[in-house]
Amino acid sequence: MDPEENQSIEKEPACVEKESSEVSSRHTLRWALITCGVLLIAATVALGLTLGLVYHRISKRVDERLAAGPFQNAVTYYAAPEVLSVGDVMAPAELVEALKRAGVDSTVTENSVAVHSALPAEIQFAKGAISSITDVNGRRVARFELRAQLITNLSNQGRAKRLMVHYSDMPPALVHAIVSAEDKRFFGHSGFDVPRIAKAMYVDLRQRRKEQGASTISMQLARNLWLAHDKNWKRKMREALITFHLERKLNKQEIFEDYCNAVYLGGRGTFSISGFGEAARAYFNKDIQQLNLTESAMLAGLIQRPSYLNPFRNPRRVLERRNLVLALMRENKYITRAEYKVAVAAPLGLHPGTSELSESQYFLDIASDDISKKLEERQPAGSAEVYTTIDLRLQRAAEKAIADGMQLVDKELAARRKRGQPIGPRPQVALIALDPRTGEVKALCGGRDYASSQLDRVLSKRPPGSVFKPFVYTAALNTALVGGDPVLTPASSVDDSPTTFEYGNQTYSPSNFNHQFMGRVTLRYALAHSLNVATVKVGEIAGFDKVVAIAHQAGLNEDIQATPSVALGAYQVSPLEIAGAYTMFANNGVRVQPAFISTIRDQSGTDLYEHQPEMRRVLDQRVAFVMVDMLQEVMRSGTAAGVRARGFKLPAAGKTGTSRDGWFAGFTSQLLCVVWVGFDDYSELGLEGAHSALPIWTEFMMGAAQYKQYGDAKPFPPPPGVVRVAFDPGTGDLTGPYCPEGVPSYFIDGTQPKAECSPQEIELAPTADGGFAQRTMPVAQRLGDTAR
Numbered sequence: 077m078d079p080e081e082n083q084s085i086e087k088e089p090a091c092v093e094k095e096s097s098e099v100s101s102r103h104t105l106r107w108a109l110i111t112c113g114v115l116l117i118a119a120t121v122a123l124g125l126t127l128g129l130v131y132h133r134i135s136k137r138v139d140e141r142l143a144a145g146p147f148q149n150a151v152t153y154y155a156a157p158e159v160l161s162v163g164d165v166m167a168p169a170e171l172v173e174a175l176k177r178a179g180v181d182s183t184v185t186e187n188s189v190a191v192h193s194a195l196p197a198e199i200q201f202a203k204g205a206i207s208s209i210t211d212v213n214g215r216r217v218a219r220f221e222l223r224a225q226l227i228t229n230l231s232n233q234g235r236a237k238r239l240m241v242h243y244s245d246m247p248p249a250l251v252h253a254i255v256s257a258e259d260k261r262f263f264g265h266s267g268f269d270v271p272r273i274a275k276a277m278y279v280d281l282r283q284r285r286k287e288q289g290a291s292t293i294s295m296q297l298a299r300n301l302w303l304a305h306d307k308n309w310k311r312k313m314r315e316a317l318i319t320f321h322l323e324r325k326l327n328k329q330e331i332f333e334d335y336c337n338a339v340y341l342g343g344r345g346t347f348s349i350s351g352f353g354e355a356a357r358a359y360f361n362k363d364i365q366q367l368n369l370t371e372s373a374m375l376a377g378l379i380q381r382p383s384y385l386n387p388f389r390n391p392r393r394v395l396e397r398r399n400l401v402l403a404l405m406r407e408n409k410y411i412t413r414a415e416y417k418v419a420v421a422a423p424l425g426l427h428p429g430t431s432e433l434s435e436s437q438y439f440l441d442i443a444s445d446d447i448s449k450k451l452e453e454r455q456p457a458g459s460a461e462v463y464t465t466i467d468l469r470l471q472r473a474a475e476k477a478i479a480d481g482m483q484l485v486d487k488e489l490a491a492r493r494k495r496g497q498p499i500g501p502r503p504q505v506a507l508i509a510l511d512p513r514t515g516e517v518k519a520l521c522g523g524r525d526y527a528s529s530q531l532d533r534v535l536s537k538r539p540p541g542s543v544f545k546p547f548v549y550t551a552a553l554n555t556a557l558v559g560g561d562p563v564l565t566p567a568s569s570v571d572d573s574p575t576t577f578e579y580g581n582q583t584y585s586p587s588n589f590n591h592q593f594m595g596r597v598t599l600r601y602a603l604a605h606s607l608n609v610a611t612v613k614v615g616e617i618a619g620f621d622k623v624v625a626i627a628h629q630a631g632l633n634e635d636i637q638a639t640p641s642v643a644l645g646a647y648q649v650s651p652l653e654i655a656g657a658y659t660m661f662a663n664n665g666v667r668v669q670p671a672f673i674s675t676i677r678d679q680s681g682t683d684l685y686e687h688q689p690e691m692r693r694v695l696d697q698r699v700a701f702v703m704v705d706m707l708q709e710v711m712r713s714g715t716a717a718g719v720r721a722r723g724f725k726l727p728a729a730g731k732t733g734t735s736r737d738g739w740f741a742g743f744t745s746q747l748l749c750v751v752w753v754g755f756d757d758y759s760e761l762g763l764e765g766a767h768s769a770l771p772i773w774t775e776f777m778m779g780a781a782q783y784k785q786y787g788d789a790k791p792f793p794p795p796p797g798v799v800r801v802a803f804d805p806g807t808g809d810l811t812g813p814y815c816p817e818g819v820p821s822y823f824i825d826g827t828q829p830k831a832e833c834s835p836q837e838i839e840l841a842p843t844a845d846g847g848f849a850q851r852t853m854p855v856a857q858r859l860g861d862t863a864r
Contacts, residue, residue: 134317138325150238151447153440154224154463156516156674160199161219161784164206171199174468176363177225193223219784224463227436228354230444239353241364243333249369250352252410253376254336257401259293260408262332267294267323268316294319297335341375342382344428344527347437349382359387361427369415370422373405374398387426395424436471438522438532439464443672450673450685460684463675465516470786473779474507474519481505481772482524485753488763500759506533506651507776508670509749512662514689515671518747519776533752537633537648541765542606542715543733543741543750544645546661546703547627549603549611551618553699554626556824564618566600566706566821567808567829572610577640584640586612589734589764598805600821603706604714606732608644615643629694630657630667645735654741655750661704661729662743664795665695697795698824704729704792705822707742715766716742722774726781727791730773736760738768744789747780749773798822801829809833 158174160166171189175182183190191197197220200208209220229238255262261271291299298318322331340348341355349358355375356364367375377397378385387394399420406416443464485503493499502524509519522532552564562568572594576585586608588594594607602610615623620638627636632654636647652670660667669690676685695703707729710716715732719742730742737754738761751769754761761768781787794800802811802818811818812832823829 134314134321138318138321150229150459151444152229152240152459152461153227153443154461155227155466155468156464156518157224158222158467158469159219159783159785160206160209160222162206162209163784165204165782166201166206167204168201173363174222174225178223179226180223191220225468227440227464227466227468230440238337238350239357240337241333241351241353243329243336245364246336246352247365247367247372249410250364250367250372250376251332252405252408253369253372253401254332254379255293256404256408256410257376258296258379260404262293263328265292267292267319292319293335294322294331297331297338298322300335300338300340339379340382341378342386359426359428369411370398370402370419371425373401373419374424377401387424388428391424391426398424436466436468436520437526437530438534439466439471439517439520439672441522441530441532442520442535446672447676447685451676459679461677462673463677465518465672465674465687466520467518469783470509470519470776470780474509474521474776477772477776477779478505478507478521478524480775481768482753484771485763485768488767492762497762500755500757500761503753503761504529504533504756505772506536506752507749507772508534508651508655509747509776509780510655510659510670511746512659512668512743512748515656515659515668516674516687517670517672529756531756533756534651537650537653538737538752538754539647539735540645540649540654540739541733541735541737542608542611542645543654543731543739543765544627544649545603545606545611545643546707546731547630547632547657548615548618548623548643549599549706550695550699550703551622551626552599552614553702553824554622554695555618556827557696557699558622560618562617563827564599564614565823565827566702567598567803567823569596569598569808570602570610570613570617571595572597572602572607572613575609575613577612577616579639584612586640586644598803598808598819600706600709600819601805603731604709604712606710606715612640612643616640626694627657629692630660631669632657645733651750651752654739655748658741658743658748658750660694661700661707662745662748663700664697665693665700667692667694698797701792701795701798702822702824707731708792709821711742715764716740716770718766718770719774722771722778724774724778724781726777726787726789728777728789729792732765732770734764734766738763738765738770740765740769740773742773742777744777744786745792746786746789747777749776751776794822797825799825799828803829804833807833 160171168184168187168189172182172184175189175191181192183192187202188198188200191199196212197217198210199206199220200210209217211217226239229240295315298315326334337351337353339352340350341352342349342358344358349355352375353364355378356362356367356371359375360367360371362371374387374394374397377394377400378387380397384390385394385397402411402416402419405411406413411419443462447462482503482505489499489503504523505521506523507519507521508517510517520534522534523529552568553566555563556565572588574585574587574593576583578584588608589606593609594601594605597605597607597610599610599614601607602614620640620642624636624638624642627642628634632649636642636649639646641647656667656670671687671689673685674687675683677683708727710731711719711728716730719728719730726744728742728744730740733739733741736758737752739750739752741748741750743749751773753763753765753768753772781789800820800822802820803809804811804815804817805819807815808829809815810829810832815833
């Protein structure tokens with residue numbers, strides 16, 4: 077064989093081996109590529125499945141949330157329906173505002189308002205009052221019930237106020253301001269503004285830090301409603317998926333509406349403000365539809381940094397931000413150059429709301445606590461509607477009465493300071509008004525300014541002073557039914573002279589106002605003129621234990637003890653307790669529990685709670701009526717005569733009270749009100765109830781009386797078993813020829829005086845002209861010191 081051939085044969089295995097190696101490598105590479113492809117596909121499928129699963133879960137949650145509305149975890153509060161009557165003092169604009177809050181459309185002319193509700197009506201006005209009401213059939217009717225008005229919407233996960241608005245409610249200027257400030261291509265993109273995102277990424281990379289924001293309104297809504305405000309990649313992914321779903325599920329107007337209801341726009345007092353509806357009221361005291369260009373631009377500017385841009389603390393910052401928004405609106409051709417010039421020169425024009433959403437928060441705080449107690453295990457999982465008992469007309473009357481009345485108190489205290497007398501800090505006030513027949517609380521203020529102090533003085537316990545005395549005289553009158561020695565009546569008498577009372581190992585020596593003592597007086601007189609020593613003696617005769625028993629049955633707290641000082645209101649009670657207790661006088665002896673809630677419904681419309689008055693008979697109706705008659709005397713001739721002097725003419729009964737503080741509690745057949753004035757630190761107010769609380773009570777009741785629902789108060793009707801006779805205040809006997817000037821008074825039948833004054837009880841008294849006249853001998857001369 078040729079050596080070269082042999083050589084080639086020897087070399088062949090190496091070539092084959094090389095070729096085989098190349099084939100193997102290609103084969104391995106092919107399998108590697110196939111494997112990578114399969115893995116990539118698998119990873120893509122897995123990622124797609126994962127994203128699909130995540131999207132499915134997220135979309136389900138989003139759909140549930142959308143179905144529940146933008147205020148899912150919130151409580152919507154409504155006022156009680158208002159009854160409008162012919163003669164009610166009201167202006168057309170006031171009615172239109174009330175209708176708007178009730179969600180009712182109306183048409184307004186110069187002197188009439190057409191109500192477009194399920195039961196249409198036309199309401200005519202003349203001389204500042206309702207002159208006629210015409211129903212859908214053209215018939216004149218005496219009254220029209222306005223359905224429940226929206227008060228506010230409060231988050232149950234924090235102190236946030238909200239007010240629902242719809243896209244159609246928003247003025248074009250506000251819509252243009254918001255999109256100019258936050259997302260100018262909102263109505264054109266599909267949830268993601270790609271050019272803006274690209275620009276933001278470029279700037280951030282160049283600056284090597286996050287300088288640009290690229291969130292659209294849809295993305296902000298996704299973050300505000302469903303996500304925490306961290307910035308990790310998982311949240312970003314969920315935000316993108318939610319945004320994608322929102323754009324598929326809702327149209328642009330719906331997304332914009334939900335965004336405008338959910339966005340945080342700062343805080344007021346202790347509450348955060350969520351949504352443009354509440355912001356319009358908080359900053360400008362306006363309905364959102366009434367916002368003008370500059371107001372719209374200011375609110376839109378707050379979105380970026382609401383706390384930093386607080387208008388009340390940093391007006392200059394807000395003005396600069398507002399003008400920047402106006403410049404963006406001009407750049408986007410929403411306003412003209414001329415409109416821009418006028419707008420940037422305008423002031424902020426802040427006008428913070430001071431209506432029922434301010435001091436009525438005291439009422440809402442109590443109502444919120446009441447909801448928890450009433451529902452217990454049936455707490456609504458999502459949103460809820462709460463129909464309260466508050467009457468917004470009376471709430472406004474209460475706030476006005478407090479503002480005016482406390483000015484008088486401040487003025488009096490300022491004068492005392494000038495005279496060098498030590499005075500405490502700013503005096504405070506509490507007012508609660510309720511329907512004594514149902515217990516429904518119609519107005520409540522727990523202080524002068526909720527924003528500066530959330531302490532609710534309606535719930536604070538203080539000594540009530542003479543406001544407690546009716547419970548003493550009630551125990552006295554009750555002796556006619558339960559027995560007593562002696563049986564006490566309005567004509568019975570006690571000695572109002574300095575006295576030291578002993579109980580246990582202690583003594584008690586009360587004094588009268590200005591240390592004046594009246595000698596022998598009747599119970600009717602002693603209560604009317606709030607005589608302290610006489611009242612303690614009445615309590616001693618009736619039994620202090622009997623006094624305390626009646627107080628406890630009336631709902632006053634168990635800390636009240638049977639000691640002589642109890643007769644003068646030494647033990648602490650709250651204005652709410654006094655209001656509940658006084659219902660037994662105004663309601664024929666039946667005590668009614670104060671109530672704040674009428675109905676609670678969950679988001680499906682199911683009733684979770686419906687109010688039924690909680691009533692308990694405490695007094696025989698005869699005792700209650702005679703007590704009311706005596707309390708009317710307090711207003712006729714006693715310490716509360718200032719009520720009549722100030723012009724309040726409706727049949728009413730009440731009692732002043734002075735301890736360290738000033739009190740007044742009084743009622744008509746339609747409305748009961750308690751007012752307290754004092755210092756939080758327990759300092760001495762130094763003003764009697766007649767000069768501190770009484771003026772506020774009177775102004776409030778006169779304001780309430782402008783509405784027939786409350787002003788149509790009738791005289792208290794006497795029940796069977798009482799009689800009215802006139803008795804001589806000096807003798808306690810029936811009036812007759814020898815004592816014709818008597819005091820008319822009611823008595824439980826059988827306890828009234830039987831005998832007329834006799835000649836032996838008459839004496840001659842010198843007159844100013846040197847002559848003599850007949851007068852009744854003082855009771856003390858005839859009867860000694862025994863009570864009758």
